[in-house]
Amino acid sequence: MPINRPVATALAAALCLLTAACGESSDDGGASGTTTEAAVSKTGYPVTLENCGRTETFDKAPSRVVVMNGASVAEVSTLLALGLQDKIVANQQSYGMSEVPGRAEAIKKLPTGDVKLNEAYDIPREAMVGLRPDLVLSVTTYGFDQKNGFATRDQLKQVGANSYVSPQGCEDDPSKMTVADSYRLLRDMGKIFDVSDRAEKLIAASExxxxxxxxxxxxxxxxxxxxxxxxxxxxxxxxxSSVVANGIINDILAKAGASNAFASASKTTFADLSKEKVAATDVDAVVVISYNDPHPAAYAKKLLKEFPQWPAAKNNTYLTLSDSMYLGPSNDLAVETIAKKLHPDAF
Known part of the structure; x- marks a missing residue:
């Protein structure tokens, strides 16, 4: 999820969630600029995708993939879920933990390219070219913005690299993202790397x-x-200022039989709220998202103590999650975890 850059803290610098951007849901076939398949041979390559108004053609599976930070783990988690970790030559994404056993450790083991990051905690133009990528993944178009010191998509094309912006990332606003966009990302990576069968199995299992x-x-x-x-x-x-108002989280909550207490507080992804506004809102449960915070439960308990009038505080109802709450291959885990917490009698 894009945030103000430079950010107040290093943690905030790497956030996405919710990770990608605006437009209609990916189910709309790409009307909002999200990725859609233009022409894919059933027998393999070439594979052509329309992505944020650009045509990207792949003659073979990429073998030198660079994953930009973008405050996301969607792209690296998707590659890992598809068994494509050996294709990554540089990864800048990490949340420090994961609902999927072994994923956080697997991410830590990935090469970083030994790159000196810029003020946005991402890969600058010269370093990117030096990595000799054949595919660069960014959660939004921000990662290809020249005025922020990044290599543009045209510049990458000149050195033989394709580029890809994740679903809903074209407008740099993830407020309309849904779980369907996570499936679109899986499908697109499946097509690009000729592992569509793996992608479809993951999607079917999640559904x-x-x-x-x-x-x-x-x-x-x-x-x-x-x-x-x-x-x-x-x-x-x-x-x-880190309260989520819109985006894929609302879709996850709905699928878990819940609603966002602050959905009407903002039209954007985040609601920048005063303590008074938070105190005046009834909250039945708190979900704390950890981004490289080893003690998210402590933060949740602090909130419940601060607002004892909440039903959540009276019933001690909170849980902590990480990457399953964002764009990526594991949204079903978030749905299941939240539903079991809020509807224990159903399980």
């Missing part, structure tokens, strides 16, 4: 898990109201 959760949840007249925010992170001027 099956979410459907099973939905079938167990007893629909209530009013879904539990959930506050979702990043632990110990500042991205605005108010006391609570």
């Amino acid at each position: 099956k898990n979410i459907a099973a959760v939905s079938a167990k949840i007893k629909r209530e007249k009013q879904a539990p109201r959930v506050m979702v925010l990043f632990s110990n992170m500042s991205m605005g001027s108010n006391d609570f």
